[in-house]
Every structure is written in C-alpha cells, then in structure tokens.
Amino acid sequence: MTTETTNATVSAPERASAYALEGRDITKSLPLGGQRIEILKGISFAVRHGEFVAIVGPSGSGKSTLLGIIAGLDSPTTGQVLIDGIDITKMSEGQLAGVRNSKIGMVYQAFNLIPTLTAQENVEVPLYVGKHQGLPSQRAKQMLELVGLGHRLKNRPNQLSGGEQQRVAIARALVTQPALVIMDEPTGNLDKANADNVLGMIRGLQQQTGTTFIIATHDPNVAAAAARAIRIEDGRIAG
Numbered sequence: 001m002t003t004e005t006t007n008a009t010v011s012a013p014e015r016a017s018a019y020a021l022e023g024r025d026i027t028k029s030l031p032l033g034g035q036r037i038e039i040l041k042g043i044s045f046a047v048r049h050g051e052f053v054a055i056v057g058p059s060g061s062g063k064s065t066l067l068g069i070i071a072g073l074d075s076p077t078t079g080q081v082l083i084d085g086i087d088i089t090k091m092s093e094g095q096l097a098g099v100r101n102s103k104i105g106m107v108y109q110a111f112n113l114i115p116t117l118t119a120q121e122n123v124e125v126p127l128y129v130g131k132h133q134g135l136p137s138q139r140a141k142q143m144l145e146l147v148g149l150g151h152r153l154k155n156r157p158n159q160l161s162g163g164e165q166q167r168v169a170i171a172r173a174l175v176t177q178p179a180l181v182i183m184d185e186p187t188g189n190l191d192k193a194n195a196d197n198v199l200g201m202i203r204g205l206q207q208q209t210g211t212t213f214i215i216a217t218h219d220p221n222v223a224a225a226a227a228r229a230i231r232i233e234d235g236r237i238a239g
Contacts, residue, residue: 017085020180020212021047021070026079028065039065040076041235047180050210052203054223057232064184066232067216071104071182072096084179101130105173105181109188111165113157113172119144120153123172132176143171146209147201163194167201174205180212187222199225 028040040062047053057063068074069081072088080089083103088096100106113122123140126132132139144150147167157165166186173181183202187195203225206213215226223229231238 017082018048019046019082020049020051020084021214022080022082023066023070024080024082026066026069026076026081028062028069028074029077039235040069042079043232043235043237045230045237047212047214049179049212050206051228052206052213052226053215054226054229055214055216055232056218056220056223056229057238058218061232062235063216063218063232067182067184070214071106072100098130101126102176103179105176105178107166107169107173107181107183107186109185111157111162111169111189113165113168115157118154118156119149119160119168119171122157122168123175126172126176130176139175140171143175144168146174146205147171161194162190163197166190166194166198170198170202170205174209174211178211180214183213183215185217185219186215187217187219195222 023043023045026040026043027038029036029038043066055063055067065074069076072083076089080087082088083099086099086103088099091099114125117125120137120140123143124136127136127139141150141153144153147170149164149167149171152160152164157168160168170181187198190198199222202213205211213226215222217223
C-alpha cells in the first residue's frame with residue numbers, strides 16, 4: 001500500500017467562521033461519592049480551517065473527555081464549544097445530530113464500518129441524512145478514489161486489510177465536506193507500516209482538500225505527523 005492519493009479533487013465549501021473549532025474556558029466535572037471530580041479545568045484553544053492538530057496526553061489527563069465534548073457527544077459543565085462559528089453547547093440532541101452530520105466527520109480506532117455493506121455503501125451512509133449536494137453514489141466513489149481505493153468500491157470490510165478499512169472510514173468522514181474531521185487513535189489497530197501509510201495519506205488529504213483534521217493520540221510518533229499539538233495534562237492545557 002502506498003501513501004499516494006489520486007487526482008480527484010474536492011471543492012472546499014464556504015465557511016461561517018475563520019475557525020473550524022473554538023473551545024472557550026471548557027470545564028467538566030462529575031459527581032462521585034458526594035463530591036465533584038474536576039476532569040477539565042478551564043480549557044481554551046482555537047483551530048483554524050485547514051489545520052492538522054494533535055490532541056495529546058496520558059491516560060486520565062482528560063483528553064478523551066475533551067474529544068467527546070468537541071464532537072458533540074458530551075456537554076461541558078461550563079464553557080462553550082463552537083464548530084465553524086456555531087455554538088453547540090446548549091443545543092438539543094436533534095440539533096446536535098444535524099451539526100454532527102454536516103460539520104463533523106468522525107474516525108475511530110475500530111473503523112466502525114457496517115460489515116454487510118460494500119466500501120462504497122459505507123461511505124454513502126452519511127449522505128442519506130440531512131441535505132447534501134450531488135448523488136450519494138458519485139460522491140462516495142469520488143471520496144474512495146481520493147483515498148486510493150477506487151478499485152475497492154464493491155468490497156465488504158472483511159475483504160479489506162486494516163489499513164484499507166481505515167481509509168474507507170476516512171472517506172466516510174470526508175464525504176459530507178465537514179468543517180473538521182476528528183480522529184480518535186486512528187492508527188491504534190494498525191501495524192507500523194499501515195499506520196505510517198494512513199498518516200501519510202492524512203497529511204496528503206489535508207494539503208489537497210484543505211480539510212481540518214484533529215487527531216487524538218497518546219502516541220508521540222502519531223502526534224508528530226500533525227502541524228502542532230495541544231497537550232492536555234491533569235485537565236489543563238500544558239505549556
């Protein structure tokens with residue numbers, strides 16, 4: 001497998017804000033035995049459109065909690081999260097679902113592909129929710145060509161290598177032209193060769209499409225692929 005992508009191009013949509021993501025004084029605390037445990041202790045940061053940023057930190061630092069809040073899967077105790085200028089902090093679940101579908105692409109360590117669907121059908125799935133331009137089949141083919149899998153359209157996940165499955169997952173995350181793609185330990189289930197290939201592909205996609213990538217990892221080698229890192233330690237941004 002190589003890190004090369006095809007010449008397929010994606011036109012970047014107009015954005016509502018100069019920032020793909022803003023966190024403003026985010027805190028998160030949970031009740032435990034009559035007390036409240038502080039997990040995040042006032043985190044503020046901003047990520048511009050087109051950046052490739054790593055969120056790093058040891059287990060228990062609050063990194064996973066922050067990632068869930070950024071993705072709209074959890075709510076902060078106080079503070080704000082803005083996705084492409086839209087404050088998602090007080091949204092209903094229905095409103096959040098709409099933002100996640102149109103503004104956020106997610107890539108997980110375990111790929112999370114639907115085993116009964118082909119690669120193309122897996123990539124099409126987000127396009128059947130909400131309003132998106134173009135035919136889902138054509139859009140999915142374009143994305144799979146972009147990640148170097150134009151020859152694997154009809155293959156199901158069990159017919160693909162781990163690296164190929166993660167490429168399908170990345171194509172699925174990109175297909176709605178989101179404001180940002182959030183990746184949670186995306187190389188955790190891959191050997192070093194496939195991990196390096198996927199990271200090289202992500203760098204190429206970021207340069208080619210201008211997509212904003214945020215990658216959460218505890219692996220310094222993975223974090224080094226990003227242009228900059230936000231390090232979380234004991235619920236705060238370090239340094």
